[in-house]
Amino acid sequence: MKLESVLVKKQTAIVKKWFDLVVDTYPADTSRFLKRQKDPFANPVGSTTLEGLKAIFTDLMGELEPESAMGHIDPIIRIRAVQNFTPGQATGFVLSLKKIVRDQLGDDAGDPERRKELEAFDARVDQLCLIAFDVFVKCREKIFQIQATEQRNRFFKAFERAGLVSEIPEKETDSGKSDLTQ
Amino acid sequence: MSDTPKPEEILSRSHTPPKTGWMDTPINIRPGMYCYASNPKSVDYVGLPYPRQWNPMEDDWNLPENWKEIIFEGMRDRLDRFRSFKVFMDICVRCGACADKCHFFIGTGDPKNMPVLRAELIRSVYRNDFTRFGKIFGKMAGARPMTLDVLKEWWYYLFQCTECRRCSVFCPYGIDTAEITIIGRELLNLLGLNIDWIATPVANCYRTGNHLGIQPHAYKDMIDFFCEDIEEITGVLPKPSLNRKGAEILFITPSGDVFADPGTYTAMGYLILFDFLEKKYGLDITWSTYASEGGNFGFFTSHETMKRLNAKMYAEAKRLGVKWILGGECGHMWRVINQYMDTMNGPADHLEVPVSPITGTRFENAASTRMVHITEFLSDLIYHDKLDLDPSRNDHLKVTFHDSCNPARGMGLLDEPRYVIQSVCKNFYEMPSNTIREQTFCCGSGAGLNAGEDMELRLSGGLPRANAVRHVHEKHGVNMLACICAIDRAVLPPLMEYWVPEVDVTGICEMVGNALNLPGQKKRTTDLRSEDLPGMEEEEDADE
Ligand code: SF4
Ligand code: SF4
Numbered sequence: 274m275k276l277e278s279v280l281v282k283k284q285t286a287i288v289k290k291w292f293d294l295v296v297d298t299y300p301a302d303t304s305r306f307l308k309r310q311k312d313p314f315a316n317p318v319g320s321t322t323l324e325g326l327k328a329i330f331t332d333l334m335g336e337l338e339p340e341s342a343m344g345h346i347d348p349i350i351r352i353r354a355v356q357n358f359t360p361g362q363a364t365g366f367v368l369s370l371k372k373i374v375r376d377q378l379g380d381d382a383g384d385p386e387r388r389k390e391l392e393a394f395d396a397r398v399d400q401l402c403l404i405a406f407d408v409f410v411k412c413r414e415k416i417f418q419i420q421a422t423e424q425r426n427r428f429f430k431a432f433e434r435a436g437l438v439s440e441i442p443e444k445e446t447d448s449g450k451s452d453l454t455q
Numbered sequence: 456m457s458d459t460p461k462p463e464e465i466l467s468r469s470h471t472p473p474k475t476g477w478m479d480t481p482i483n484i485r486p487g488m489y490c491y492a493s494n495p496k497s498v499d500y501v502g503l504p505y506p507r508q509w510n511p512m513e514d515d516w517n518l519p520e521n522w523k524e525i526i527f528e529g530m531r532d533r534l535d536r537f538r539s540f541k542v543f544m545d546i547c548v549r550c551g552a553c554a555d556k557c558h559f560f561i562g563t564g565d566p567k568n569m570p571v572l573r574a575e576l577i578r579s580v581y582r583n584d585f586t587r588f589g590k591i592f593g594k595m596a597g598a599r600p601m602t603l604d605v606l607k608e609w610w611y612y613l614f615q616c617t618e619c620r621r622c623s624v625f626c627p628y629g630i631d632t633a634e635i636t637i638i639g640r641e642l643l644n645l646l647g648l649n650i651d652w653i654a655t656p657v658a659n660c661y662r663t664g665n666h667l668g669i670q671p672h673a674y675k676d677m678i679d680f681f682c683e684d685i686e687e688i689t690g691v692l693p694k695p696s697l698n699r700k701g702a703e704i705l706f707i708t709p710s711g712d713v714f715a716d717p718g719t720y721t722a723m724g725y726l727i728l729f730d731f732l733e734k735k736y737g738l739d740i741t742w743s744t745y746a747s748e749g750g751n752f753g754f755f756t757s758h759e760t761m762k763r764l765n766a767k768m769y770a771e772a773k774r775l776g777v778k779w780i781l782g783g784e785c786g787h788m789w790r791v792i793n794q795y796m797d798t799m800n801g802p803a804d805h806l807e808v809p810v811s812p813i814t815g816t817r818f819e820n821a822a823s824t825r826m827v828h829i830t831e832f833l834s835d836l837i838y839h840d841k842l843d844l845d846p847s848r849n850d851h852l853k854v855t856f857h858d859s860c861n862p863a864r865g866m867g868l869l870d871e872p873r874y875v876i877q878s879v880c881k882n883f884y885e886m887p888s889n890t891i892r893e894q895t896f897c898c899g900s901g902a903g904l905n906a907g908e909d910m911e912l913r914l915s916g917g918l919p920r921a922n923a924v925r926h927v928h929e930k931h932g933v934n935m936l937a938c939i940c941a942i943d944r945a946v947l948p949p950l951m952e953y954w955v956p957e958v959d960v961t962g963i964c965e966m967v968g969n970a971l972n973l974p975g976q977k978k979r980t981t982d983l984r985s986e987d988l989p990g991m992e993e994e995e996d997a998d999e
Contacts, residue, residue: 303566355914
């Protein structure tokens with residue numbers, strides 16, 4: 274049987290293991306809550322993570338479509354990017370899938386044919402990890418951009434519209450050159 | 456080569472969080488999660504103790520030598536004065552019902568943001584030094600001595616609580632962790648340990664009347680500008696009055712409505728409403744450049760500071776000789792009015808029980824504070840069919856409503872805002888029931904935490920709210936998040952920008968302003984943001 278067919282059969286177990294592993298990156302009290310609470314509105318972190326992992330798993334069952342993978346991993350990384358994680362910790366869970374899959378395959382993982390298939394699978398996981406890292410960086414940039422522009426957007430714009438801000442005028446024409454700008 | 460760890464080994468090492476119990480997990484003050492320390496000038500200006508430079512990231516916080524004594528004396532005093540504090544210290548059975556209800560716990564995943572643990576930070580010290588049981592059994596009884604690290608932990612986590620009261624809704628004993636935070640912050644203020652995003656607005660408000668320190672002439676300039684803009688959009692120039700003695704009603708709103716987007720459009724909504732009511736029914740109302748702030752960051756500092764800032768609104772009402780006060784779309788202003796004003800500065804005997812001059816409705820709920828919420832006032836007008844509304848100008852909006860914590864849980868204002876929204880816009884969708892009304896999720900930036908430097912705290916704390924917004928966005932195409940709080944209007948746009956960028960933020964009165972027909976108006980082709988109204992654009996070159 275093809276590797277992907279085996280994995281799809283074991284999907285529930287694999288995704289559950291993967292989810293547990295991601296959630297165990299949180300302190301014990303938190304991880305208990307993230308696993309237990311099933312209401313997506315009472316537990317957005319747990320439910321977003323679980324939904325995301327399910328979708329990514331499906332993405333990995335064939336040629337990786339970067340757009341789709343990015344769309345599915347974004348919500349998970351977006352959350353981790355504002356939490357207490359280093360970039361490696363925020364994205365590293367992707368790589369853990371390799372070990373989970375091997376554990377699930379047991380002895381079968383050593384079969385030469387399987388190993389070839391696994392290599393190809395690993396390459397897709399690596400690719401996904403890079404996508405996760407890209408998303409992480411994008412989120413961090415967004416946070417800094419929001420931080421940098423928030424006050425300007427709120428106050429300055431209102432004052433500017435009201436004509437209460439006097440800005441340095443555009444470069445003067447030759448005749449009216451200001452010494453200060455030289 | 457064989458010494459090189461495998462990737463999964465590195466991961467399992469770096470991924471395993473500490474397994475220690477909360478008392479033994481050391482505090483890690485992380486940039487992005489805290490607000491800068493208060494500016495000593497601001498602390499000094501309002502006469503609060505120990506103004507000085509200090510930095511949360513440094514080991515030495517330049518505390519007074521006898522800081523522990525000050526804290527203990529402060530606790531003793533408050534245990535005597537505030538029965539709620541004493542009761543809340545004693546009766547928690549650690550059942551955990553509140554534990555997973557805090558947006559900061561849900562969003563940050565930090566167990567010390569569980570309300571029960573937030574309270575335990577203080578309660579553990581209380582047990583140790585104020586109960587015999589704790590004195591004898593120590594750690595076994597959940598007690599621990601006060602140390603510098605404990606103090607830092609107080610500071611870090613009491614400024615990761617927005618005093619939103621969501622946890623209290625779920626506590627079988629009615630323990631209100633917000634009240635514990637309030638007292639805790641008061642204790643920290645005894646040592647000059649405020650954050651600047653609170654301390655400086657307090658000083659500004661005390662001096663000039665509003666958080667930003669904007670002076671009366673600039674206030675007037677902004678109002679004038681709004682009126683000119685309204686004229687451009689509607690063809691009608693409102694002529695509001697400022698500081699007018701003898702007016703029947705004084706209108707007070709947070710300064711954010713006058714100075715910060717998108718609150719400014721809500722302010723234009725008020726102006727349109729008042730202009731309509733004045734022309735049609737002779738409404739007699741004035742704004743004030745002195746009571747130019749409805750918000751009260753004193754509330755996030757200490758009871759005394761809150762009282763002083765609240766008093767100035769009533770002093771201005773007295774000076775102008777008005778009969779009652781109409782209040783705009785603010786959050787904590789209403790909690791202060793509804794829960795504390797009467798005890799602190801009431802009863803407002805120099806005012807009268809508010810009666811709507813248009814409908815004759817007597818606002819019994821405001822019989823003592825003499826201050827009516829704009830959505831109560833509006834609901835009454837709409838109910839009596841006193842407004843000329845054309846909701847079709849809001850047809851392009853699909854609206855959901857964020858119950859701001861303070862009006863919702865602090866004063867029970869749940870239905871009036873919805874009634875007003877649904878009267879001015881036909882597309883309204885509720886977020887899931889465990890995220891609205893009494894169970895509403897905080898914006899994540901209330902209680903003075905709406906600074907820039909704590910953006911990660913704000914974005915993670917706001918996740919549960921944003922998550923529910925995303926749900927209605929995906930399900931119903933919601934594109935507008937309405938709210939009745941100036942802090943919300945300021946902080947929800949960045950929150951949406953991060954989590955659900957397709958959704959914009961509005962105050963309710965902005966939508967009212969868009970729907971309300973003004974007598975003598977021209978054809979309205981744009982909304983108050985000067986953006987084209989779909990389907991109502993100017994018919995350029997129509998006859999060509
Ligand atoms: S009051 Fe709000 S922010 Fe504070 S602990 Fe309770 S739920 Fe959390
Ligand atoms: S719900 Fe009330 S009694 Fe239970 S742990 Fe929380 S504060 Fe304590």
